[in-house]
Amino acid sequence: MDDAGVVTAQRWDSDALFMDEWVAQGLHGNMSYFERNQAKRYDIRELVPDAKTVVVTLLTYEHSGHDYHRTLKSLLYQMRQRILEESDADEGDVFSADHQHVFCDSAPVLERRMAVAAGLGFIGRNHQLIHPRLGSRVHIGELVLQVDVQDAPHEQLMRPYALGCKDCRRCIEACPGQALGREEWDARRCVAYITHKCEICQTVCPYNEKLI
Numbered sequence: 001m002d003d004a005g006v007v008t009a010q011r012w013d014s015d016a017l018f019m020d021e022w023v024a025q026g027l028h029g030n031m032s033y034f035e036r037n038q039a040k041r042y043d044i045r046e047l048v049p050d051a052k053t054v055v056v057t058l059l060t061y062e063h064s065g066h067d068y069h070r071t072l073k074s075l076l077y078q079m080r081q082r083i084l085e086e087s088d089a090d091e092g093d094v095f096s097a098d099h100q101h102v103f104c105d106s107a108p109v110l111e112r113r114m115a116v117a118a119g120l121g122f123i124g125r126n127h128q129l130i131h132p133r134l135g136s137r138v139h140i141g142e143l144v145l146q147v148d149v150q151d152a153p154h155e156q157l158m159r160p161y162a163l164g165c166k167d168c169r170r171c172i173e174a175c176p177g178q179a180l181g182r183e184e185w186d187a188r189r190c191v192a193y194i195t196h197k198c199e200i201c202q203t204v205c206p207y208n209e210k211l212i
């Protein structure tokens, strides 16, 4: 893992409002899965009923190899094992026996939202999670615990769009589809969404160039 943080399992009300509006405007394009599983997406306790804490982890593209799902899940299971070894708790008290509790881009989970709340970065004008040191080329994974973790943040930080971007607008100016520049990302204009062959908004970002 390249970094990790914890956040209290909760419903993300402000994100629910934001995403419902995004979908209502049709800005999600053909990604119809955004029209389903909203209850689960906005509250991980709908997926893991006894969830109390979410460990949010980041793995850079550089360290994730060809199959990032496999690499990241393997690391999450190693972390799971280590937590059990270093605590006296019974496995069933810490992790759900009945529900999936390791996630990596594999379920309706607000991964970037939880990463921000766990203190791992901010959402930039390119709508990516940006870690101050790792940049935005990171995969996000989660390990869900059934126990409270002391000092896990609970507050619903407002969507911190652009807080860390300062005056930079490089991604907006460079985006070939003009998909950026408003609060919502317009998937219908995103070349990556259409062709899977664009990440200009990450390439031009100074956090990825390590200039800031």
Ligand code: SF4
Binding pocket: 126, 174, 175, 176, 177, 178, 179, 180, 189, 190, 191, 192, 193, 198, 199, 200, 201, 202
């Ligand atoms: S991936 Fe390309 S088209 Fe999509 S928002 Fe980024 S720069 Fe724009």
Ligand code: SF4
Binding pocket: 124, 125, 126, 127, 164, 165, 168, 169, 170, 171, 172, 201, 204, 205, 206, 207
């Ligand atoms: S390119 Fe600039 S404006 Fe865009 S996400 Fe990076 S820092 Fe923010």
